[in-house]
Amino acid sequence: MADVLRAESLSKRFGTHTALNSLNLSVASGEIVCMLGANGAGKTTTINLFLGFLEPSDGKALIDGTHVQSDTTAARKLLGYVPEQVALYPSLTGLENLEYFMRLSGAANINETHLRSLLDKVGLDQAAATRPVQDYSKGMRQKVGLAIALGKNATALLLDEPLSGLDPKAANEFCSLLRVLANEGKAVLMATHDLFRAREISDKIVIMKSGRMVAALDSAALDNATLEKIYLQHMHDPDTLLEAAS
């Protein structure tokens, strides 16, 4: 399948600190790739570079062939973005937030039926849809965030720690939905600390450390214990090298 998200020798330096060092990464249509790593490993920097919020020091980020830095607005229109804390306008209802962000992305055919069907798809209670989001739980916000990405009909989804703070049931629902979306052809790149859930839902796992990708693993070939062992080994080994699990 064609690569939708592609990082080519992507680097980002802040002064003398290298936040991301020559990352080569691709996520194909229908594929879920999870990035694991400690804080400061370069996961969020990678996502910010794909979103065009940061200028790369070297290399380039491509979304479905669109160079992010050359045409940031066009590249963003192809992306759905769900951060750790989905930020919504508190005085607006879930429906109004969804409509607003969909209109910003240039989505067509926006009507209440369509909006409600999107919220239904992500499992948001219909009664909650017309309440101001200031009353929403984090899980409900995450669902609206995902509905925004759905409504935008994004080609690729970037998720930055979306499971953080979710209760197990909400996290399960969220992951199931991600799989549905991947099956529909979306390319999904998710940064997470949750090793086991990453293994469950992803097709590929990459481990980041100090701005470098130190491992790229096939999720299907791993069990939880192996993944944990590999992960901890990389976290403690100062001279880890890129390796690929067969």
Added chain:
Amino acid sequence: MISYIIRKEAMEVSRDGRTRILAIVMLLLGLVGLLAGWANYADQQRNAQFAQADDQTVFLDQGERNPHSAAHFGRMAYKPASPLAAFDPGAAPFMGQVIWLEAHQRNPAMFRPAADSLELGRLSNFSVAGILTVLLPLLVFLLGYSALAGERERGTLRQTLAAGTSTGKLFAAKYIVIASTGIVLAAVTIIASAVMALFSPVALSATDTLVRALGLTAFYALYVLALTGFALLVSALCRQSRTALLVLLGIWALAVMVLPRVGASVAAQTFPIPDGAQVWSELRADIASNRVAPDSAEYKAAEQFVVSRALGRDVSLAELATMDLNASGLRLEVTEVLDYAVLNNFYADIYDRYAGQRDVRRWFALLSPAIALQHASSAFAGTDFVAHQHFSDVAEVQRNNIVRVMNEDLLLNGAGATTYLAGENFWEEVPEFTYQFPPVSLAWRSAAFDILLLLLWGAIATALAWTVTRNRLTV
């Protein structure tokens, strides 16, 4: 796409309890200010009309009397309040409302005469203009302080930009919504004031009122645009909305509360206006130093001019020497003619000092758009010192006419009489004082520089905010 952002911003603003409360408070204060201003205006107008009629009755009923004695008795010129004074009383309360027209003397306006006024500042006045000048910045700053800083703090800026919009569009939408809210509030009160002005007892023409109302709306709109630019500029620069609010409140205190007063004080120190006692002593000194000897050529020429004008034909000096005229009447009118320029020059100097004060305040207007707005607003409300000077000059012409009619009657009809008395019907020949408000073109001339300053404020603040938002606003 901007329309969607505008719609969302408008929804947020309308649901923001703080904005609703402040807008309602502003409208209520505006309404109360307008009604209070109107009550003052109507009261002043009623008193002026009553006093004018009373003055006329007393003057016409004075019976047989020596004309020069009547000239000292004098008349009163009542300044009609500008119909838009209910909106912006401007400097009017500081300038006086009645001028006593008497022989030999050009008097300053009474009831807060110019001589007692040290400044033209009037922020303490409870007027619609004062309320708008002080509270519009608060409204705009409250709407704008978190417009960009808050988006960044909440994380909605990331979400919004990730959706595919630009900082430029986000800025434009927020600018439009915040500025529109302030402009609509200002326009509502100005339109209400203009409608009241149209129905006032001394209404300006509908066209004149419309032009003034449009001008006032434009000035307050420029003020709001400058404030909106500042609010968004600070919001874009501050990492936290709380910091942005503190900075903007500091700007508000400085620009609206402190600088106008400091500017007025510095202006009053730089161009002091003489008090009543100084006016009299300086005026006496000026007149004394400009008096010419009765046998001088200048005096003779003045005599020739006075008699020629009284008779309506040229009179030579030789003929003048043979004419049978009332010497006292001739001397009094010659003195009036010779003193006229001295009196006018003296008052022109006082008004130059007011202009000097205004110019000093304009320097402060480079730091505060509120000062430029005060000047432009009072000019278009017809309540600035320039409008007062217009009234004062017209009243002086009237004084000169009254005294001239009196003196000419004495001059031509009092020859040989020890005590000449004019008939009881003579007083009807003295023209009544009528005053037409100056055209709006005078306001344009008076406020041209302030309008330019407001334009610059609006343009520079907006351009700065736009540039900083586009280049410096990051997630």
